[in-house]
Amino acid sequence: MREKIGSLAEFQALQxxxxxxxxxxxxxxxxxxxxGCAAGGNLALYEELKNQIAAHGLSFEVALGDAHEDSxxxxxxxxxxxxxxxxPLVRIEPEGWLYTKCRAEDAKEIVEKTILGGEFxxxxxxxxxxxxxxxxxxxxxxxKQTRRVLEHCGHIDAESIEEYLSIGGYTALAKCLFELxxxxxxxxxxxxxxxxxxxxxxxxxxxWAQVAAHKEEPVKYIVCNGDEGDPGAFMDRSxxxxxxxxxxxxxxxxxxxxDSTEGYIYVRAEYPLAVHRLTIAIAQAEELGILGDNILxxxxxxxxxxxxxxxAFVCGEGSAMTASIEGNRGMPRTKPPRSVDKGLxxxxxxxxxxxxxxxxxxxxxxxxxxxxxxxxxxxxxxKAFALTGNVVNTGLIEVPMGTTLREVVYDIGGGIKNxxxxxxxxxxxxxxxxxxxxxxxLPMDFDSLKKxxxxxxxxxxxxxxxxxxMVNIAQFxxxxxxxxxxxxxxxxxxxxxxxxxILTRITQGNGRMSDIDExxxxxxxxxxxxxxxxxxxxxxxxxxxxLNFEDEYVEHIxxxxxxxxxxxxxxxxxxxxxxxGCTKCARNCPVNAITGTVRHRHVIDTTRCIKxxxxxxNCxxxxxxEG
Amino acid sequence: xxMERTEKTLENVNLAFVDAVLDKYGCDKSKVIAIMQDVQExxxxxxQEALTHIAKKVGISESKLYGVATFYGNFSxxxxxxxxxxxxxxxxxxxxxxxxxxQALYEATGTGEEKSSSDDGLFTIEIVSCLGxxxxxxxxxVNDVVHAAMTPDKAKSLVADLRExxxxxx
Numbered sequence: 116m117r118e119k120i121g122s123l124a125e126f127q128a129l130q131x132x133x134x135x136x137x138x139x140x141x142x143x144x145x146x147x148x149x150x151g152c153a154a155g156g157n158l159a160l161y162e163e164l165k166n167q168i169a170a171h172g173l174s175f176e177v178a179l180g181d182a183h184e185d186s187x188x189x190x191x192x193x194x195x196x197x198x199x200x201x202x203p204l205v206r207i208e209p210e211g212w213l214y215t216k217c218r219a220e221d222a223k224e225i226v227e228k229t230i231l232g233g234e235f236x237x238x239x240x241x242x243x244x245x246x247x248x249x250x251x252x253x254x255x256x257x258x259k260q261t262r263r264v265l266e267h268c269g270h271i272d273a274e275s276i277e278e279y280l281s282i283g284g285y286t287a288l289a290k291c292l293f294e295l296x297x298x299x300x301x302x303x304x305x306x307x308x309x310x311x312x313x314x315x316x317x318x319x320x321x322x323w324a325q326v327a328a329h330k331e332e333p334v335k336y337i338v339c340n341g342d343e344g345d346p347g348a349f350m351d352r353s354x355x356x357x358x359x360x361x362x363x364x365x366x367x368x369x370x371x372x373x374d375s376t377e378g379y380i381y382v383r384a385e386y387p388l389a390v391h392r393l394t395i396a397i398a399q400a401e402e403l404g405i406l407g408d409n410i411l412x413x414x415x416x417x418x419x420x421x422x423x424x425x426x427a428f429v430c431g432e433g434s435a436m437t438a439s440i441e442g443n444r445g446m447p448r449t450k451p452p453r454s455v456d457k458g459l460x461x462x463x464x465x466x467x468x469x470x471x472x473x474x475x476x477x478x479x480x481x482x483x484x485x486x487x488x489x490x491x492x493x494x495x496x497x498k499a500f501a502l503t504g505n506v507v508n509t510g511l512i513e514v515p516m517g518t519t520l521r522e523v524v525y526d527i528g529g530g531i532k533n534x535x536x537x538x539x540x541x542x543x544x545x546x547x548x549x550x551x552x553x554x555x556x557l558p559m560d561f562d563s564l565k566k567x568x569x570x571x572x573x574x575x576x577x578x579x580x581x582x583x584x585m586v587n588i589a590q591f592x593x594x595x596x597x598x599x600x601x602x603x604x605x606x607x608x609x610x611x612x613x614x615x616x617i618l619t620r621i622t623q624g625n626g627r628m629s630d631i632d633e634x635x636x637x638x639x640x641x642x643x644x645x646x647x648x649x650x651x652x653x654x655x656x657x658x659x660x661x662l663n664f665e666d667e668y669v670e671h672i673x674x675x676x677x678x679x680x681x682x683x684x685x686x687x688x689x690x691x692x693x694x695x696g697c698t699k700c701a702r703n704c705p706v707n708a709i710t711g712t713v714r715h716r717h718v719i720d721t722t723r724c725i726k727x728x729x730x731x732x733n734c735x736x737x738x739x740x741e742g
Numbered sequence: 743x744x745m746e747r748t749e750k751t752l753e754n755v756n757l758a759f760v761d762a763v764l765d766k767y768g769c770d771k772s773k774v775i776a777i778m779q780d781v782q783e784x785x786x787x788x789x790q791e792a793l794t795h796i797a798k799k800v801g802i803s804e805s806k807l808y809g810v811a812t813f814y815g816n817f818s819x820x821x822x823x824x825x826x827x828x829x830x831x832x833x834x835x836x837x838x839x840x841x842x843x844x845q846a847l848y849e850a851t852g853t854g855e856e857k858s859s860s861d862d863g864l865f866t867i868e869i870v871s872c873l874g875x876x877x878x879x880x881x882x883x884v885n886d887v888v889h890a891a892m893t894p895d896k897a898k899s900l901v902a903d904l905r906e907x908x909x910x911x912x
Contacts, residue, residue: 153888349876
């Protein structure tokens with residue numbers, strides 16, 4: 116049971132105690148229990164590690180300061196390290212080693228060799244092309260990153276407020292409560308140039324000032340947008356799972372700065388672990404008096420609520436989100452009034468994204484100049500990206516704003532999977548666009564991307580190789596938008612349906628050349644006449660693929676071909692000259708469409724082929740191509 | 743979301759349970775989403791009797807509540823199977839061929855695009871836009887447990903395992 120903190124001195128004393136307890140943990144084993152590694156079996160590994168350590172008669176602690184000894188072993192469940200591709204992951208401290216692809220069976224060896232013997236297990240280390248990287252920070256994936264928001268993700272126990280305190284957590288809040296005025300806090304945030312990480316890039320300081328200006332209103336709200344709906348984005352999830360207190364601290368500071376006393380976190384229902392960790396974090400903060408009435412004896416109050424989303428992408432839009440929190444259908448409304456003036460329950464509301472709030476504590480602690488020390492003039496700081504798709508190292512990364520796409524895809528991402536050629540990157544989800552080879556050296560920041568018709572959006576980066584069909588991707592996003600359009604305004608509801616119909620018929624080989632112009636005209640109409648951001652940006656993936664890959668549309672429409680082999684109706688199976696004539700394909704073909712003699716190249720009769728793919732799956736030498 | 747109600751959705755609803763949920767949220771009409779989430783967690787769908795009761799107790803019309811319930815993708819007015827298999831069709835999963843995994847799941851469970859639940863009441867296949875586990879794509883989630891790096895073959899053996907598990911329980 117934790118005791119309520121009644122003053123700044125008591126807070127500082129507790130923090131000292133936590134720091135000392137952290138120092139006492141001479142050896143630490145951090146088992147990643149983010150969604151990815153947990154799915155890989157890390158919970159079993161965690162239990163097995165504890166069993167093995169106990170079997171050796173060693174004392175260990177799972178919660179900070181539990182053991183009350185000078186030298187103990189900490190066995191902790193951490194949040195996401197971001198390197199999901201190599202998971203399940205285990206980090207060993209103080210050396211900073213990272214073990215990859217761990218199994219519960221490895222627990223014995225980890226305990227005997229590493230914990231008892233201080234020895235590195237090469238088999239579990241990260242090895243790329245014969246080059247072994249022992250320390251996590253030496254792995255190329257991490258080396259090029261600047262982790263600020265994600266600094267402690269994976270390095271601390273995400274379910275312990277004491278761990279957060281031990282790394283200087285809530286110091287920024289204490290500073291805001293006892294040293295700074297609301298105006299000074301907002302000034303610091305404004306000076307830092309922090310812009311909303313949810314996609315639009317609105318200056319955070321200005322938003323806070325607009326909410327704070329409503330001095331006449333006794334009730335104002337802070338809302339945290341954790342409804343990370345963009346398919347292909349998961350930085351907010353990792354942040355809420357790996358360092359939940361950082362998000363809470365940012366929100367409470369916003370409350371102190373704008374004189375608001377109620378906070379709401381809106382989290383997607385698809386993120387059960389994030390909801391679980393936030394719930395624990397809130398309960399712990401309430402116990403310590405960091406949330407609730409009279410925080411740390413300062414006289415200020417702040418109460419936190421969690422709202423679980425119910426599966427509607429449009430709720431990521433501000434006014435739709437507040438409607439959903441109020442218990443209504445999550446539909447956007449006409450603006451003005453903007454949410455800073457009339458938002459949740461009709462009161463002034465400060466609505467920011469998870470990553471935006473997570474940036475706040477460090478800005479207060481280290482200052483605006485420190486924040487500006489990385490990034491670009493117009494977009495200071497760092498940005499977390501979810502790097503996914505056909506890239507070697509998928510995972511969660513954080514880089515300074517203005518980092519080029521090439522550095523992200525090749526240096527951090529390790530290039531394209533299976534030695535294939537880079538084709539494009541889809542950035543910003545269904546509201547964004549695609550970037551091609553010519554954009555590889557473009558700095559990624561709010562303004563540079565806007566110029567080429569893409570947006571940072573929430574930060575999803577989906578890498579596509581030469582085998583990805585761009586018409587299919589455009590249709591994929593349009594189908595998504597069709598399903599997620601709330602239906603309030605006609606251009607979005609009907610327009611996206613029409614666009615989806617056209618794209619579908621193109622991918623099925625029934626397109627007409629006039630379809631391209633029709634797509635463009637529909638896109639323009641939807642962009643100019645939709646009410647909210649969802650509709651206004653819905654045509655972006657189509658426009659951007661048309662701009663960069665119009666020849667692929669033409670190939671689908673005129674030549675009735677999809678050379679990537681993605682669009683089934685347009686693709687054909689062909690046996691290349693790699694064929695060794697083993698006859699396996701011919702024997703397995705269910706419609707006897709393949710002919711040929713032993714040790715000679717076989718041929719597929721395309722008129723009989725039903726495109727089931729059995730031949731391709733069975734070919735021992737990969738001689739069958741689809742396209 | 744399907745609006746039709748089928749015979750199998752009719753079962754006895756424990757109104758005392760619904761009342762307990764309503765009390766937990768103070769019959770607050772701004773909390774109807776949370777209330778319905780709790781009810782759905784128990785019944786795996788929203789029984790009509792429960793919805794009528796909630797509308798009455800929080801003081802909004804049944805049509806308004808129906809409007810909210812049908813707006814959100816996670817609510818279902820039809821009974822769901824014992825195992826709800828959510829298939830991620832997000833971008834990252836899409837480019838790593840999640841459509842083949844979905845197809846395999848349809849075949850293995852005897853469901854399809856137009857028929858989300860299996861006749862034996864064991865499986866419901868749902869398509870979700872993103873589970874946020876893109877690094878492990880393609881992924882599916884069975885009752886909150888994520889299964890990573892799926893292939894059509896792994897999907898088939900997953901269904902077989904679940905079937906066996908259900909059989910053992912029975």
